[in-house]
Amino acid sequence: MAIKVDYPREFKGFAITDPKDWDRPKLTSYEPKKFGEHDVDIEVECCGICASELFSLKNEWSDAPLACLSSSYGPKSQVVGHEVIGRVVAVGDKVTLCSLGQRVGLGAQASSCMACPRCSSNNEQYCLKSVGTYCSRYPDGYVSQGGYSSHVRAHEQFCFPIPDRIPSAYVAPLMCGGLTVYSPIKRSIEGIESPRVGIIGIGGLGHMAVMIAKALGAHVTAFSRSSEKKEDALKMGADSFIATGEDENWSSGLTDSFHLILNCASSTTALDLDAFASVLKVNRQLLSVGLPEKNESFDLKPFTFIRSGCSIGVSKLGSRQEAIELLDLAAKHGFKPWVETIDVSEAGIHEGLTRLDRGDVRYRFTLVGFNKFFGTGAR
């Protein structure tokens, strides 16, 4: 019954060909990207399900048809998944950052130019030639294929060694979601004595942000619409919890409180920017990491932000250096995302995607059992 993968000639994975079938990826076989001298092949052991997958599968972040349909070679179908943990099974001639057999993680980025000022200043996530782990075009025209698969191929820079003590299913969500919240928290509070951080939205991203901000030494306030997640947030490490929908004056006692407010909710429209701006300290930021549907926007009134000279911005993923810092932090503090595992299969992926789509997750899914399903891992 086990699937056989004719690796390295083929990868197998769960793909869609039409966004209207977003919740039913089908098992498929496909040609991988041409192997570069800095590339690494990862035999996937498990893969987190990130909310990005919903946007990508439904094609809500683009006005164009699915990018894979115009791939120069390889499949005209799309495999997603970018919170990959697995073993290195091949390395290009120039690879120095990974070794065969090593357990590594791959997040949402699979390549960058490695030559520009951004790449050389620990900002490779902002490289203008960045290639995402899926749905993203390589310079040779191949459109990248993600980690709901037997194998993924990526540049070594984006394959992070995983500390031994963290189980794969728990570390997977750190690869995209965890790193995405770690980077702005770290950059915003570095060097500040007694930093205070507010986290909006206790979901897939937010619950990791609470744990990470706490591990970084911050006083953490969790903001959620209702009290429903209060107990969970306190267990995650929040020092304080505010149900913004249950007290319209919640902000009045918190003026001038926060060095950072991190918006982890994926919609921008429900956010009371006036209230959140009022609780920031001077010249501090409200940063958003939950990327919404492409036409949503923040309505920023200068009068709201002038009281404290604040700004609102957006942060994207994190650098390799930050990924490694995050993994060290997780190993040291022993925090783990709250993960529900699902055995990988067409049915399992369908379950994960549809439950995530309706918010039925506390707080992150990891697809597991890849070795068993694909008949890999037998070494």
Added chain:
Amino acid sequence: MAIKVDYPREFKGFAITDPKDWDRPKLTSYEPKKFGEHDVDIEVECCGICASELFSLKNEWSDAPLACLSSSYGPKSQVVGHEVIGRVVAVGDKVTLCSLGQRVGLGAQASSCMACPRCSSNNEQYCLKSVGTYCSRYPDGYVSQGGYSSHVRAHEQFCFPIPDRIPSAYVAPLMCGGLTVYSPIKRSIEGIESPRVGIIGIGGLGHMAVMIAKALGAHVTAFSRSSEKKEDALKMGADSFIATGEDENWSSGLTDSFHLILNCASSTTALDLDAFASVLKVNRQLLSVGLPEKNESFDLKPFTFIRSGCSIGVSKLGSRQEAIELLDLAAKHGFKPWVETIDVSEAGIHEGLTRLDRGDVRYRFTLVGFNKFFGTGAR
């Protein structure tokens, strides 16, 4: 013919009582705010005309009637003006920062609590109990009166000693406009080697921003809609000039260029945020200092800002420390705002306000001749 002012019992100034008469302030006499032990009386020598005056006189920054109408005591009419240069003629018992006879400047802020964390960290401009130089309520209920007047009264913290070598008419615009652009430029580029700054809008604020950014050592690019002000901007010290309205692809060669873009235009709606976000460096800011009409807003699309992890924010005035730094910088570098002087009188103020309202100014007006008009200054 000279007006007589029965100082210190009265101040005289040019006031309106109804926003529809915004362009015709009338000479009036009024009771000053009660004299506090940290207060300073300035006998006005000259006063800049700031675009804020138009918004305040037309009452476009508020939904309520003119604040002066509900003043606990003193006039029910409003004198504006907050770029004041003059001589100290009275000091409260506890004043240590100014002395009698000293030439000082007063900007847009006249008081703050002097006790909060913001006041004690060189951020008194963001004090939540800040009192503006006009249209702003003191704790005792008096609504402040500005500098189109014989005298103004303000807390010593906000009265800045003026270096001898700068003529009063040229230093006046630095008190509000100059400080408002100095603070965000200084804060944004401090510690950066070879900073690059973009200035949007070469007008009252922007022309000072070009000179100040240049004096602070930045490479300065001036952005304007047309080429009309190119020659002026280069004379002010801009290294480069871009007419955004004459080349729709202006941003394509400037990706990843700027450490700061300072928006000095007072409208938010004409700004192509996508283009300006694309020319910022990683994690840098577009800051706005031209406060628009109260309901205008920026439409911030997260997709626009995620490419470089940028943010958009607002900056307000500057601190006393920054005002003193700015004055030192102006004295050292010898830069001067481009000022057209107008003799103070009802007719002169009408001319200044109406010309500013239609943009007929290159680039700043200073009302002069206060001593002659009010019969003051004869010492």
